[in-house]
Amino acid sequence: MRYGEEPSQYFEQWPQSGKTVVSESSRVAVLIHGGYWRAAFDAELMHPIAEHLTSRGWTVRNLEYRRIGEVNNPWEAMQSDICEGLSTVPSDAILIGHSAGGHLALWAVAGCSSGFGGVVALAPVSDIVAAGNLGLSNGATEELLGATVDDNPQDYLAASPRHLLPLGIPLLVVHGQADVNVPHQMSQYLVAAATKAGDDVSFLDLEGVDHMSIIDPTTPTWRDIDEWMDARSQSPEVPD
Numbered sequence: 001m002r003y004g005e006e007p008s009q010y011f012e013q014w015p016q017s018g019k020t021v022v023s024e025s026s027r028v029a030v031l032i033h034g035g036y037w038r039a040a041f042d043a044e045l046m047h048p049i050a051e052h053l054t055s056r057g058w059t060v061r062n063l064e065y066r067r068i069g070e071v072n073n074p075w076e077a078m079q080s081d082i083c084e085g086l087s088t089v090p091s092d093a094i095l096i097g098h099s100a101g102g103h104l105a106l107w108a109v110a111g112c113s114s115g116f117g118g119v120v121a122l123a124p125v126s127d128i129v130a131a132g133n134l135g136l137s138n139g140a141t142e143e144l145l146g147a148t149v150d151d152n153p154q155d156y157l158a159a160s161p162r163h164l165l166p167l168g169i170p171l172l173v174v175h176g177q178a179d180v181n182v183p184h185q186m187s188q189y190l191v192a193a194a195t196k197a198g199d200d201v202s203f204l205d206l207e208g209v210d211h212m213s214i215i216d217p218t219t220p221t222w223r224d225i226d227e228w229m230d231a232r233s234q235s236p237e238v239p240d
Helices: 043-055 074-086 100-111 128-134 136-145 153-158 184-197 221-232
Strands: 011-014 028-032 059-063 094-098 118-122 171-176 201-206
Touching: 011 043, 028 043, 028 100, 043 059, 043 094, 059 074, 074 100, 074 136, 094 100, 100 118, 118 221, 128 136, 128 153, 128 184, 136 153, 171 184, 171 221, 184 201, 201 221
Parallel strands: 028 059, 028 094, 094 118, 118 171, 171 201
Antiparallel strands: 011 059
16 A cells, blocks of 8 residues: 555555454554664564454554665655655554654654554654764664754754653553663653653553564563553454
8 A cells, every 4th residue: 555656655554354343443553663764674573563453453554664775865754754654544543663663653643734543652762862862773863864963953853752742642652671772761751751741641661671572462561552552442342
């Protein structure tokens, strides 16, 4: 399912496969993969989650987008792709983003005109200013924005969900304490700031969990994520 003419401007559409059939408008999840915004990583990272959710009665759209290495101005392209792609989904869809995809999901709430039913942010890069100052993933934010924090602080602030609060929709932030790719403290600060700003935010703070285990839907963590998502869908009935 394409939303643009460029090779990376598409959704993978995963239809409901569970026993209970529910309307698409009530149970749509949009997945946004991570990989520190680089073209070396693609939507396949989210296939296990897509399979899991469709088995529970969700219609899933797995969003691909133009990334670092594909275009000269990657952040400009990503903003356009995320907003254009998400403009085609129901207004009550739940966004699920991992790592850099978590950043994009959170940013989309403030940066796109579409409404959403909630965001599940899995180990999100939620503070782009901090990510830049820390030089995460060998300077990924500098590749994304084409400048350092000191060179262009306003662009960093405008791209940073932590600095765009309140977001005004339900948030579930999930982060493992053993994450060495995205600092666990980043989510702690996000949750505290979002709560102070008045957002409806829940936090799964996971002892001993690393960066990639969090996208494995066979882990116990996903029981809690499933419950949170079910509570925010219009139809609480799910397959056995």
